[in-house]
Structures are given as structure tokens and as C-alpha cells.
Amino acid sequence: MTLFEELKARDLIAQMTHEDEIENMLNNDKVTFYIGFDPTADSLHVGHFLQLVVMSRFQKAGHKPICLLGGGTTMVGDPTGKTDMRKIMTQQDIMHNAECFKKQMCRLVDFSDDKAIMVNNADWLLELNYIDFLRNVGVHFSVNRMLTAECFKSRMENGLSFLEFNYMLMQSYDFLVLSRKYGCMLQMGGNDQWSNIISGADLIRRVDQKPALGMTFTLLTTSEGKKMGKTEKGAVWLDPEKTSPFEFFQYWRNVADNDVIRCMKLLTFVPLSEIAEMEKLEGSALNGVKERLATEITTMVHGEEEAAKALEAGRALFGAGSAAGSAPTTALAGADFENGAIGILDLLVKTGLAPSKGEARRLIQQGGVFVGDDKIDDVMKSFTPQDIGEREFIIRKGKKSFHKVTL
RNA sequence: GGGAGCGUUCCCGAGUGGCCAAAGGGGGCAGACUGUAAAUCUGUUGUCAGUGACUUCGGUGGUUCGAAUCCACCCGCUCCCA
Numbered sequence: 001m002t003l004f005e006e007l008k009a010r011d012l013i014a015q016m017t018h019e020d021e022i023e024n025m026l027n028n029d030k031v032t033f034y035i036g037f038d039p040t041a042d043s044l045h046v047g048h049f050l051q052l053v054v055m056s057r058f059q060k061a062g063h064k065p066i067c068l069l070g071g072g073t074t075m076v077g078d079p080t081g082k083t084d085m086r087k088i089m090t091q092q093d094i095m096h097n098a099e100c101f102k103k104q105m106c107r108l109v110d111f112s113d114d115k116a117i118m119v120n121n122a123d124w125l126l127e128l129n130y131i132d133f134l135r136n137v138g139v140h141f142s143v144n145r146m147l148t149a150e151c152f153k154s155r156m157e158n159g160l161s162f163l164e165f166n167y168m169l170m171q172s173y174d175f176l177v178l179s180r181k182y183g184c185m186l187q188m189g190g191n192d193q194w195s196n197i198i199s200g201a202d203l204i205r206r207v208d209q210k211p212a213l214g215m216t217f218t219l220l221t222t223s224e225g226k227k228m229g230k231t232e233k234g235a236v237w238l239d240p241e242k243t244s245p246f247e248f249f250q251y252w253r254n255v256a257d258n259d260v261i262r263c264m265k266l267l268t269f270v271p272l273s274e275i276a277e278m279e280k281l282e283g284s285a286l287n288g289v290k291e292r293l294a295t296e297i298t299t300m301v302h303g304e305e306e307a308a309k310a311l312e313a314g315r316a317l318f319g320a321g322s323a324a325g326s327a328p329t330t331a332l333a334g335a336d337f338e339n340g341a342i343g344i345l346d347l348l349v350k351t352g353l354a355p356s357k358g359e360a361r362r363l364i365q366q367g368g369v370f371v372g373d374d375k376i377d378d379v380m381k382s383f384t385p386q387d388i389g390e391r392e393f394i395i396r397k398g399k400k401s402f403h404k405v406t407l
Numbered sequence: 408g409g410g411a412g413c414g415u416u417c418c419c420g421a422g423u424g425g426c427c428a429a430a431g432g433g434g435g436c437a438g439a440c441u442g443u444a445a446a447u448c449u450g451u452u453g454u455c456a457g458u459g460a461c462u463u464c465g466g467u468g469g470u471u472c473g474a475a476u477c478c479a480c481c482c483g484c485u486c487c488c489a
Contacts (some may be wrong), residue, residue: 159484159485159486250443256445258445259444284444287443317443359436362450362451365451366437366438366451367438379457397437
């Protein structure tokens with residue numbers, strides 16, 4: 001099966017500029033392609049992960065990825081899909097974020113022996129001269145056409161600053177630069193980037209009369225159309241400091257039945273033949289598939305060892321077994337005890353299981369708090385250091401939140 | 408530059424002097440049901456203390472016994488005209 005066929009079979013492809021040309025090229029040439037990532041946060045998230053996995057697929061098929069960090073474009077801010085203007089970020093933050101991105105990317109894409117290139121568009125965007133840029137690049141863009149672009153639609157109601165309006169030109173210019181410098185012929189990205197990608201391809205064809213192609217990938221959404229990778233706490237991050245490997249694993253372990261196969265196809269390297277077998281499963285049998293999904297993805301991001309630990313921890317907590325190693329842990333100090341004991345309310349707040357005492361109280365009143373296997377129904381219940389020290393002290397909130405307490 | 412509006416608790420959105428910690432919806436959390444799924448139903452959703460206190464309605468001052476609600480100025484945003 002060729003790379004192109006596999007992409008199709010996995011439902012990865014959303015849109016392409018020139019389907020036949022792309023297929024032909026991928027089959028017969030070594031293609032240099034690029035995907036851009038704007039460092040708007042200090043860690044990559046699940047959305048980026050999909051792109052990086054795709055990059056890796058291409059790389060394994062012999063093509064050459066360019067990883068573009070948007071150190072320059074982030075100074076402007078991509079308005080795509082945003083309803084409000086993003087806060088303007090300082091250059092310092094952007095640089096810091098870019099460094100964080102780099103480290104994480106190296107896990108998923110092989111940069112050794114020049115097998116992939118990492119560039120930062122700050123290197124060419126920051127020094128641009130306004131008038132020159134307008135005359136050389138700006139002439140090729142029609143405001144009329146831009147305004148009809150899908151990516152600005154959501155902003156036509158809430159307002160769009162001129163700053164952000166220029167984002168499309170910046171990204172198009174990036175493609176032009178990479179085309180000239182590295183012979184990059186293909187830009188890819190999430191489907192929300194379609195407008196930006198085709199405008200770049202148009203620019204190259206217009207200015208240099210060179211071939212330029214674009215392809216976008218399916219956005220990672222649930223069967224209900226919601227974006228995946230978000231939890232109540234915010235994004236699911238690849239940085240273990242921001243989302244622990246255990247939480248990360250649990251996120252995938254808990255995807256809805258209807259989304260498992262889709263995630264398998266989009267995010268893992270599990271062969272399609274195997275996935276086809278999984279597709280036949282129904283009901284609780286899908287739990288096995290979910291474990292596999294979580295293990296596969298966690299392994300890619302955090303390594304085999306962490307994935308195994310997370311799997312074990314989850315099984316222990318949700319199965320019949322006792323307690324777990326990698327549940328979050330809080331150590332108490334002597335100062336946490338008043339008159340030799342700590343109240344359950346304080347304990348819940350201390351461990352972060354409840355944001356406030358009021359909420360902690362509510363949780364208990366509604367019967368959602370357990371210590372070990374015992375349900376706590378008294379809000380005044382308190383524990384001494386002996387209580388906590390003598391056994392594994394696990395507090396559970398609801399069914400899925402566990403916290404270990406030690407001295 | 409001229410004119411008209413808007414800014415409410417996590418989000419949307421009611422509220423136009425006391426009955427407002429503030430309707431309703433969404434989301435979240437918990438319970439029941441379950442398969443660590445979905446759907447459904449129930450409860451809950453400012454903080455601290457058990458019927459009370461404190462902080463909140465863009466910011467700062469003011470009017471009033473009393474303001475999210477009135478006034479002034481400031482900040483931010485939207486729309487119309489140029």
C-alpha cells in the first residue's frame with residue numbers, strides 16, 4: 001500500500017489542491033514538504049500531535065519534512081477559528097515556547113542526519129521591510145477575495161484587526177521562502193489552514209511559476225463534532241509537567257465508543273488490517289481497543305515505560321486491585337495537622353480534588369468521596385497522621401479521580 | 408474625526424434602586440444506571456462559617472438609608488457615518 005493510499009484509507013486527508021499531481025509525486029519522488037506550528041503555548045497539544053504523526057508517516061515513506069516554527073507569525077496571530085483577538089504575545093514568550101516545541105517535536109520526527117529540517121520564520125519575517133513586502137507580496141493579494149475566505153468568516157461579526165488580517169500574507173510568504181530555499185513543494189496542515197495554504201500555493205505559482213501543492217488533514221473531532229483534546233482543565237498537553245502521563249493515558253482510555261476506531265486510524269501506526277479487526281468489536285469489548293489506543297499514543301509521546309506504568313495504574317485503580325503508583329500524590333507536613341488531625345474538607349482542598357471547602361462539602365454531602373473503600377458521609381471527619389501513615393491512603397472523588405496522600 | 412450602543416458570576420444571556428449571590432440555557436462536578444463508553448434521569452454549581460458573614464456584575468469616584476441597576480470620568484469592544 002502506498003503512502004497516499006494509506007492516508008486515504010485512514011481518512012486523514014481533508015482537502016487537496018491537485019489530487020492526481022500529489023499522488024503521482026508522492027509515489028515517484030522524494031518530496032520536501034512543510035507543516036507550520038505557531039508557538040502560542042509552552043507545550044504542544046493533541047492537535048499538533050496529529051500533524052506530527054503525519055509528518056512521521058511521510059518521513060518513513062522517504063519524504064523530507066520541514067518543521068516550521070512560527071516565531072514570526074505568532075507575533076501577528078492567526079485569526080483562523082478564533083472568535084476574539086488573541087492577546088498579543090511578547091517576543092520573549094514566543095521564543096521560550098518555540099524552544100519547548102522543539103524538544104517535544106524531536107520525539108516524533110527524526111531530525112538526525114538532515115532527515116528533517118527545523119526552521120523558524122522569525123528568521124525571515126522579522127527583518128522584512130514593510131514597503132518592500134507590500135510591493136513584492138501584497139500586490140498579489142486581493143482584499144475582496146480574502147474577505148470571502150472561510151478563515152475570516154467567524155471574525156466578520158466580531159471584528160478583525162488589520163494586524164491579524166495580514167496573517168495570511170505572512171504564511172503565504174513562508175511557503176514562498178521555503179520553496180525557494182529548500183525546494184519545498186507541498187504545504188500541509190489542519191483543515192482549518194486550508195485558506196492559508198492555498199493562498200501560499202497561489203503566491204508561488206504566481207511569482208515564481210513553480211509548482212506548489214497543498215493538502216489538509218482531518219481535524220481531530222469527536223463523532224459529535226467537538227474538538228478533541230480538550231478537558232475541563234483545558235488542553236491535553238504533551239508536556240508531562242502539564243498533563244501527567246497518567247492523565248494523558250486516561251484521556252485516550254476514556255474516549256467515546258464511537259471515536260476509538262477513528263482515533264486509531266488517525267493517530268497511531270497500528271496497521272489498517274488490525275484496525276479492521278477491531279472495528280468488528282462491539283460493546284464492552286471496545287475497552288480492550290481503548291487500552292490499546294491509549295498505550296500506543298502514550299508510548300509515542302512519553303515512552304514505553306510511562307505507558308506501561310499508566311496502564312498498570314489505571315487497571316489497579318479501576319479494577320479490583322489495591323492502589324496505584326502513578327496516581328497524583330500529596331505529601332503532608334506536620335503543619336497541615338491541627339491538634340493532631342486534618343479535616344476531610346481541608347484534605348480535599350489540599351490534594352486539589354476540590355477547589356474550595358464549599359465544593360468539598362458538597363461532594364461529601366452528595367456521596368462522592370471515598371477514602372480507600374469507605375464512603376465518607378461526615379463533613380467533619382478528620383484523620384490523624386497514624387490514620388494516614390499506616391496504610392496506602394487513597395482518596396477518591398467520584399469514579400475517576402484518585403489522589404494518594406503520604407506523610 | 409462625528410453619531411449610536413455594549414461590557415453581568417466558567418461561557419452565553421436575563422436583570423434597570425431594596426424581595427439579587429443575581430432568572431434561564433450551556434458547560435462542569437456528584438449520584439442512579441453502566442463497560443473507566445454514550446444516552447437518560449436527579450442533585451449541585453461565589454468564598455468562609457451550618458439558617459449568618461464576606462467578596463462579585465469593565466475601572467475609579469459620586470448621588471442615596473440602600474446601587475449590577477442613577478450620575479461623572481476613564482478603559483475596552485461593536486455598529487453607522489467620514
